[in-house]
Amino acid sequence: MQKILTYYLKPYYFRMSIGFMIKFVGSIMDLCLPWILAYMIDTIIPIKDKGQIYLWGLMMIVCSFLAVSFNVIANRMASKVARDTTEHIRNDLFEKVMYLSDSYMDTYTKPSIMSRLTTDTYNVHQMIGRIQRLGVRAPILLIGGIFVTLTLDPVLACVLIITLPFLAWIMIKVSQRSIPMYTKLQQSIDRFVRIVREDISGIRVIKALSKEDYERNRFENINHEVVGEEQKAGMLMAVIDPSVSVIMNLALVGVLIVGAFRVNSGLSEVGKILAFMTYFTIILNAMISISKMFVILSKAIASANRIDTILELEDDMEVVEALNTYADEQKYHVVFENVSFTYNKGEEDDLKDISFEVKQGETLGILGGTGAGKSTIVSLLLRFYDVKQGRILINGRDIKSIPLQELRSKFGVVFQNDMIFEDTILENVNLGRDLSEEEIEEALLYARAKEFVDQKTNNLEEALDIKGANLSGGQKQRILIARALAAHPEILVLDDSSSALDYQTDAMLRQELNMHFKKTTKIIVAQRVSSVMQADHIIVLEEGRMIGYGRHEELLAQCESYRQISASQMGGVA
Numbered sequence: 001m002q003k004i005l006t007y008y009l010k011p012y013y014f015r016m017s018i019g020f021m022i023k024f025v026g027s028i029m030d031l032c033l034p035w036i037l038a039y040m041i042d043t044i045i046p047i048k049d050k051g052q053i054y055l056w057g058l059m060m061i062v063c064s065f066l067a068v069s070f071n072v073i074a075n076r077m078a079s080k081v082a083r084d085t086t087e088h089i090r091n092d093l094f095e096k097v098m099y100l101s102d103s104y105m106d107t108y109t110k111p112s113i114m115s116r117l118t119t120d121t122y123n124v125h126q127m128i129g130r131i132q133r134l135g136v137r138a139p140i141l142l143i144g145g146i147f148v149t150l151t152l153d154p155v156l157a158c159v160l161i162i163t164l165p166f167l168a169w170i171m172i173k174v175s176q177r178s179i180p181m182y183t184k185l186q187q188s189i190d191r192f193v194r195i196v197r198e199d200i201s202g203i204r205v206i207k208a209l210s211k212e213d214y215e216r217n218r219f220e221n222i223n224h225e226v227v228g229e230e231q232k233a234g235m236l237m238a239v240i241d242p243s244v245s246v247i248m249n250l251a252l253v254g255v256l257i258v259g260a261f262r263v264n265s266g267l268s269e270v271g272k273i274l275a276f277m278t279y280f281t282i283i284l285n286a287m288i289s290i291s292k293m294f295v296i297l298s299k300a301i302a303s304a305n306r307i308d309t310i311l312e313l314e315d316d317m318e319v320v321e322a323l324n325t326y327a328d329e330q331k332y333h334v335v336f337e338n339v340s341f342t343y344n345k346g347e348e349d350d351l352k353d354i355s356f357e358v359k360q361g362e363t364l365g366i367l368g369g370t371g372a373g374k375s376t377i378v379s380l381l382l383r384f385y386d387v388k389q390g391r392i393l394i395n396g397r398d399i400k401s402i403p404l405q406e407l408r409s410k411f412g413v414v415f416q417n418d419m420i421f422e423d424t425i426l427e428n429v430n431l432g433r434d435l436s437e438e439e440i441e442e443a444l445l446y447a448r449a450k451e452f453v454d455q456k457t458n459n460l461e462e463a464l465d466i467k468g469a470n471l472s473g474g475q476k477q478r479i480l481i482a483r484a485l486a487a488h489p490e491i492l493v494l495d496d497s498s499s500a501l502d503y504q505t506d507a508m509l510r511q512e513l514n515m516h517f518k519k520t521t522k523i524i525v526a527q528r529v530s531s532v533m534q535a536d537h538i539i540v541l542e543e544g545r546m547i548g549y550g551r552h553e554e555l556l557a558q559c560e561s562y563r564q565i566s567a568s569q570m571g572g573v574a
């Protein structure tokens with residue numbers, strides 16, 4: 001919350017001050033109206049001076065006009081500040097998320113980060129707007145109303161003032177309980193978003209496995225949980241409005257009784273009592289506005305704190321300047337030196353003591369069963385996570401000493417289940433890198449995607465559906481491979497990306513890579529021996545450990561597991 005007040009709102013302090021002043025004048029105008037009415041009833045009308053009546057009537061019209069116009073101007077200024085500030089917060093949050101390490105992503109979870117970017121920023125937007133619109137007006141109407149009523153009739157005003165401590169007590173108590181409630185509600189919304197996301201993206205598999213009822217139950221449960229949390233918070237907040245109304249109406253009854261006695265005994269006048277009633281309504285509305293502000297504030301403080309948590313995260317992927325380059329290792333392009341890593345700190349290693357060296361232009365194949373640690377090697381190489389032990393070198397430089405952008409610009413990568421964006425084929429391959437159309441056409445050709453792109457469409461401007469829904473699995477993968485190849489990367493990583501390609505296309509792709517990407521170091525993660533058998537080095541992984549390292553023939557001779565996989569997949573060829 002503090003960051004939003006001290007950093008994001010700071011550039012708008014001046015604009016907000018002007019807005020507050022305009023709001024102040026508008027509110028004062030509102031406060032003048034009942035006073036003028038009382039003056040006219042008690043002083044002007046009894047003397048029957050028409051000129052004075054017109055003059056004060058005109059004053060009332062002018063005051064009403066100014067009150068409305070100033071309020072509209074101030075509200076517009078407030079909306080602009082709220083819009084601009086929220087835009088700034090969203091941009092910063094998005095940028096932070098883009099550079100967030102995968103360990104933070106794992107900790108905070110994607111659905112939670114999504115709802116911080118959406119619901120939480122919306123709540124903060126509401127708060128900034130509402131505070132400016134009502135934050136000045138309501139207190140001025142409240143304090144000003146009390147002040148004017150004191151000048152009109154101090155005894156009656158005291159009846160009103162007695163109620164204020166009760167009202168303040170209710171609001172403080174309610175907000176003390178409501179902020180943790182709204183934090184909990186947001187956490188339920190995070191889980192809700194996660195389940196909706198999973199169900200919508202996995203709708204086909206849910207249908208295929210007839211899991212609709214199971215998923216409906218899961219959805220109903222989380223929906224019920226969100227509604228329950230909302231209800232709890234709503235019930236608490238619902239206490240405020242009626243309590244304020246009851247207390248204020250009781251005070252009003254008190255004012256009426258005391259007022260009637262005072263008019264009867266000549267201590268007050270009818271006009272004053274009338275004005276008093278109007279001020280009473282103004283004060284009541286101001287109190288209700290303040291109570292509504294509390295509801296919004298409670299939500300927004302919880303949301304602002306969640307946003308702050310992400311914005312304040314320290315960079316856990318620092319670039320270490322002082323690391324040496326290792327001259328003797330410069331002859332290798334990529335080196336893993338006794339690398340160990342664990343996702344869940346303190347528990348068993350997910351990768352243990354991995355070492356290999358690959359020269360520029362060579363191909364490294366990584367083979368292993370499900371969960372063996374193949375993708376983890378890729379994640380470490382791209383520095384999505386930092387190694388626990390050992391080091392990773394590129395051209396003799398520890399990757400921790402290479403700025404992240406520079407490091408990642410060396411790579412062309414296709415991950416498992418990679419993303420096709422709802423955009424043209426051209427932009428899906430280009431991905432904002434200003435590549436020429438020739439480069440893109442060439443990449444499509446190498447990735448064996450050109451034939452189907454030409455068949456399907458006549459130009460690269462054809463739009464693809466979100467997640468490539470209008471493409472087959474193999475077509476998607478070819479577009480993704482074209483994306484990885486298009487910039488002629490220094491290091492190409494294909495993480496299980498040929499699994500949806502038929503054997504012939506897979507073989508042709510490897511041929512293209514050997515012919516046109518001689519200087520590119522290729523790292524091919526695969527479950528199929530045929531995808532890696534021609535590699536210069538093959539790592540065989542099992543439960544995070546290297547159980548084999550060498551060329552295809554060497555592994556056939558030395559590694560029992562490799563021999564078995566090879567035999568089971570390729571029969572006589574092995």
Ligand SMILES: Nc1ncnc2c1ncn2[C@@H]1O[C@H](COP(=O)(O)OP(=O)(O)OP(=O)(O)O)[C@@H](O)[C@H]1O
Nearest residue numbers: 106343344350368369370371372373374375376377
């Ligand atoms: N983000 C994560 N948090 C915690 N554990 C993880 C995470 N990602 C992977 N793991 C664990 O690390 C181990 C290695 O996973 P990895 O994804 O590297 O396997 P893989 O060989 O690529 O498997 P597959 O071929 O099925 O994709 C597995 O036990 C997996 O459960």
